[in-house]
Amino acid sequence: MMRRVWWMTLGLLWIGLLLPGLPARGQADLTGVIDIHAHMDPDSLPRSIDAIDLAKLAKQRGMRGLVLKNHYESTAALAYIVRKEVPGIEIFGGIDLNRSVGGVNPAAIERMVLMKGGWGKVVWMPTFDNENQVKVSKENRPFVSVSKNGKLLPEVEEVIRLVAKHQLTLETGHSSAEDGLLIVHAARQAGVQHVVVTHAMADPIHMTIPQMQQAAREGAYIEFVYGATLPPNNGTLAVLSMSDYAKAIRAVGAPSCVLSSDLGQPGRPLHPDGLAQFFLALRKERISQADVDLMSKTNPARALGLQ
Numbered sequence: 001m002m003r004r005v006w007w008m009t010l011g012l013l014w015i016g017l018l019l020p021g022l023p024a025r026g027q028a029d030l031t032g033v034i035d036i037h038a039h040m041d042p043d044s045l046p047r048s049i050d051a052i053d054l055a056k057l058a059k060q061r062g063m064r065g066l067v068l069k070n071h072y073e074s075t076a077a078l079a080y081i082v083r084k085e086v087p088g089i090e091i092f093g094g095i096d097l098n099r100s101v102g103g104v105n106p107a108a109i110e111r112m113v114l115m116k117g118g119w120g121k122v123v124w125m126p127t128f129d130n131e132n133q134v135k136v137s138k139e140n141r142p143f144v145s146v147s148k149n150g151k152l153l154p155e156v157e158e159v160i161r162l163v164a165k166h167q168l169t170l171e172t173g174h175s176s177a178e179d180g181l182l183i184v185h186a187a188r189q190a191g192v193q194h195v196v197v198t199h200a201m202a203d204p205i206h207m208t209i210p211q212m213q214q215a216a217r218e219g220a221y222i223e224f225v226y227g228a229t230l231p232p233n234n235g236t237l238a239v240l241s242m243s244d245y246a247k248a249i250r251a252v253g254a255p256s257c258v259l260s261s262d263l264g265q266p267g268r269p270l271h272p273d274g275l276a277q278f279f280l281a282l283r284k285e286r287i288s289q290a291d292v293d294l295m296s297k298t299n300p301a302r303a304l305g306l307q
Helices: 002-018 051-060 076-085 106-114 131-136 154-165 177-190 209-217 242-252 271-284 289-303
Strands: 034-039 065-069 090-096 120-124 169-171 194-197 221-225 257-260
Touching: 034 221, 034 257, 034 271, 034 289, 051 065, 051 076, 051 271, 065 076, 065 120, 076 090, 090 106, 106 120, 106 154, 120 154, 154 169, 154 177, 177 194, 177 209, 194 289, 209 221, 209 242, 221 242, 221 289, 242 271, 257 271, 257 289, 271 289
Parallel strands: 034 065, 065 090, 090 120, 120 169, 169 194, 194 221, 221 257
Antiparallel strands: none
């Protein structure tokens, strides 16, 4: 037993020599980190932790904030309740424009904005009901479109105008890479200040590096999520490598990137633990601590319009 402890200690010291400033395993500093992609209960899908317990855990680990995500209903009201129950951490909600809220439904945005507290900050274009998702998954069911013949639908353009009007954050959801670029361009033209390409490299988006660079040039943040690097629960989705992420981050530039967890699924690490593992893995890929901090603290705050 003592020999094992000695070897583990020597290993951590060796990593520290290779990468100065790299924290020991499990000790990554999460102070000031904002996770803009956090799944949690209550939900209609299985989740590993509820919103209140997640907020308590994130606060204990020093995190600044969370964006609570539900694919099928607004989390603006939930954000209000969590803030009341767990003061001292910034909690935000949003709405995902899947079929359960009427699809790309401007009225749903207007109602979210009116929710007491004003903590509904994010609008995701459709995710699981997105036409792109349904077709990539080879499912035979209704879906929500965002474009036709290479042009955004009128209701998508109306939602983008509402996002600009109410100074919300717009995310591309599970739109195809091509549709994502249309959304980013239209958002810029409409004066939207805060745009995020949702887990750009992951299923079912698969943006190339040139496409991510194009989106970044138009002012969008490119999101990289830890969840996409883990073996999926259903065994069907591709798993991205950390070296893939590091290559893309270097090509796009850390000032245009955001690191998120996309966790909350049973059997996976809880969000703070996953983020700590994520940051450690990127440091091993020679992404500097300064860039990790920029992508996990500064850029998420800017993406939400915070100071």
